[in-house]
Amino acid sequence: xxxxKAITTHASRQLPGDLAMWLFIGAELTAFALLFMVYASSxxxxxxxxxxxxxxxxxxxxxxxTMALLSSSYFVVNAVASVKAxxxxxxxxxxxxxxxxxxxxxxxxxxxxxxSFSAGYGLTxxxxxxxxxLLTGFHYLHVILGLILLTWVTLKVAANxxxxxxxxxxxxxxxxxxxxxVLWLVLFPLVYLLH
Amino acid sequence: xIKALLRFILWLxxxxxxxxxxxxxxxxxxxxxxxxxVLLITVVKATVISEFFMGLAGAPWLWRALMMAYVPVIxxxxxxxxxxx
Numbered sequence: 001x002x003x004x005k006a007i008t009t010h011a012s013r014q015l016p017g018d019l020a021m022w023l024f025i026g027a028e029l030t031a032f033a034l035l036f037m038v039y040a041s042s043x044x045x046x047x048x049x050x051x052x053x054x055x056x057x058x059x060x061x062x063x064x065x066t067m068a069l070l071s072s073s074y075f076v077v078n079a080v081a082s083v084k085a086x087x088x089x090x091x092x093x094x095x096x097x098x099x100x101x102x103x104x105x106x107x108x109x110x111x112x113x114x115x116s117f118s119a120g121y122g123l124t125x126x127x128x129x130x131x132x133x134l135l136t137g138f139h140y141l142h143v144i145l146g147l148i149l150l151t152w153v154t155l156k157v158a159a160n161x162x163x164x165x166x167x168x169x170x171x172x173x174x175x176x177x178x179x180x181x182v183l184w185l186v187l188f189p190l191v192y193l194l195h
Numbered sequence: 196x197i198k199a200l201l202r203f204i205l206w207l208x209x210x211x212x213x214x215x216x217x218x219x220x221x222x223x224x225x226x227x228x229x230x231x232x233v234l235l236i237t238v239v240k241a242t243v244i245s246e247f248f249m250g251l252a253g254a255p256w257l258w259r260a261l262m263m264a265y266v267p268v269i270x271x272x273x274x275x276x277x278x279x280x
Contacts, residue, residue, distance in 0.1 A: 015258055016250040022258060029265055040273045044280040059217070066213050070240075074206040077248045081198065171250070178249045182241050186269055188213075189233045193220035194277060 016080075017172030025179045028142070032183050035138065036190060039131045046127050053128030054195050056121065061112045062192035065105050066184060069143075072101035073181040076150070076174045083162050083170055095154040098177075102147045109140055132191060139183055146180050149173045205243055212236050230277055234270040241266035 015022055043050040079094035116122075116129075123133050153173045156162060162170050216236040219229050245262045246252045252259070 013253055013255050015254050026261070033265070033269055036269055037272065040276040044276050047280060063213065063217050067210055070206065070209045070213065073244060073248050074202065074209075077202060077250075078199070080250075081202075175249055178244055181248075182244050182266065185237055185240050185244070186266060186273075189216060189220065189237055190273060193216060193233055194230060194273075195220075 017175045018168055021172035021175055025175060028179060029183075032138075032186075035131075035135050036186060039135055039190060042127055042131055049126050050128045051195055053121075053126065053132065054191070056116075056119070057132075057192055058112055058115065059192045061108050062188055065108050066188045068101045068105040068108070069181045069184050072098045072105070073178050075101065076177050079157070080167065080170055080174050083157060083167050084164060086164050088157060088160060091157050092154060095150060095157065099147060099150050099154065102143060102150065102177075105143055106140070106147070109136070109143075135187060136191065139180070139187055142180050142183070146173075146177045149176060202247065205247055209240055209243060212240055227278070230274060234274050238267050238270050 075094045075098035079091045079098065082088070082091035082094055121129050123130055150173060153162075153170050156169065213236075216233045219232045219236075222229050242263065245259075249262070251262050
């Protein structure tokens with residue numbers, strides 16, 4: 001038994017970022033969990049409507065969007081590591097690439113929405129499109145908020161506001177961005193892949 | 196350097212798993228197995244993100260457990276609903 005070691009190990013375990021951000025993340029995950037369940041339950045009640053609606057979606061765009069968000073998350077985690085290693089210029093570069101991938105997601109998703117609306121599909125078309133636009137639209141807004149936050153922390157990194165021992169704000173935004181990624185990892189198979 | 200290499204390998208793994216899940220989902224003769232494989236891949240990808248990208252491997256156990264359980268619980272519920280219908 002090594003009590004000193006146990007205390008040290010327990011004390012060294014800490015959340016990346018602020019507790020407030022994690023409470024927010026918990027609330028967001030709960031809200032999306034309910035939406036996922038509502039979507040899956042509704043699909044069980046209207047299998048033909050959902051099968052027909054899913055067949056109209058552009059799964060290639062969904063796949064590219066998944067790649068874009070995963071890549072964006074990768075560059076965000078690299079940016080946090082760069083700040084912690086006092087490599088500010090690398091961090092800025094990583095954040096800019098992460099923002100670019102996030103913007104690619106927004107552009108691709110906007111194209112997909114445009115295609116759907118042009119083909120005459122909207123929120124009132126049927127129950128599938130109602131939940132499709134609700135789920136993906138809610139997530140789309142989260143991506144836009146994440147991009148605003150990433151731009152804000154990029155400016156703060158450029159201004160040298162984060163130092164080796166002071167990265168909590170950056171880690172909070174990074175955690176939020178990874179949460180947006182995790183939510184899309186569920187959304188992508190649920191809406192595009194599982195017919 | 197080693198951590199950077201690990202992150203790079205995990206990123207490639209995530210991209211490959213995404214391609215694999217899209218491929219499995221398109222197999223018409225693997226409906227049930229395809230569903231299970233796609234959901235398992237989703238769980239693996241989410242675990243990689245939360246443990247290595249979010250950095251929850253070093254977080255308090257309660258937060259780590261909550262995050263680790265989130266996608267498996269969602270995926271198994273979705274899988275059950277899809278399987279039953």
